[in-house]
Amino acid sequence: MQAYSAKIPLAGIKLSNELFLIRLSSSSSSVDTRSALCQILAENRINIQFLTGSAPGELSAVTGCVAAKYRARVKELLLAGVGFEAKPEFVSSVGLLSLFPHRASLKILGLSLLALGRSGVPIYAMASSLSVLSFITDYARLLEATKALKEYFDLPPEPITIPRSNNGTQQEMSS
């Protein structure tokens, strides 16, 4: 890939631990998939590390991510029947790539999508927050995605990653 001539400087890039992706969708806009997913996860005290959804009035769909250790439990809870008309889909091993700050720049968004698209890494979901552009891709391809973004953005040499504890397990994302 040819490097972009004038790389845009950004403060950083952050990579998550391994996550489990859940997507709930319903053909009926009257089904509130977002509330349903949040309620199930909250009742079972499972932290949501990423959440994005359709706007009210659109096709009802929500995408969320939880730590990979909850994979079986969450799958069981959703497949067991959640009491609403929604179709659950899952991606087993994903990671969250966070680019910041986006400075509300459409150019930064466009170049991010261009970089990731050209590299061929899948984007299962994306969202923007106050400062961060977040992309969900395959966990095993996070470093490949980072490398692709560095073609367009001037970033610190090493991404921020989630520190590991003494016993080798990964900490939850937010500290």
Add this chain to the structure above:
Amino acid sequence: MSDKKLVLVVDDDPDLVEAICMKLESENFRTAKAYDGVQAWERIKEERPDLVILDVMMPNKNGYVVCDEIKNDPQYKDITVVLLTAVGEAVTSTSYTHMDGKTALADEFIPKPIDLDNLMEIVKDYTS
């Protein structure tokens, strides 16, 4: 040079850094940002902030270490350090301990999740 006080905000959560900085700027402070302990030291040496708001659990160099380095450095020991702590629940699953918190040399400790209004009051108290 501006007479506004400079506050350095250090956390590995970029959204939290942004939110705190926006609030500080609305209260007439200047702000600087860092996302880990190593970057924090770079900003401190470049800009010598009046106060540092410092997260504890961060990659590369954690907040306890940065705090003690500031307070043991004759050139920077007068900088006020406010530590943001969420370590309690993580003690059983991470390398952080309650003893780290007891021995840290910070001027103030604020538990997460942060009450922004409370944080602003503390920052104003220490910089007035």
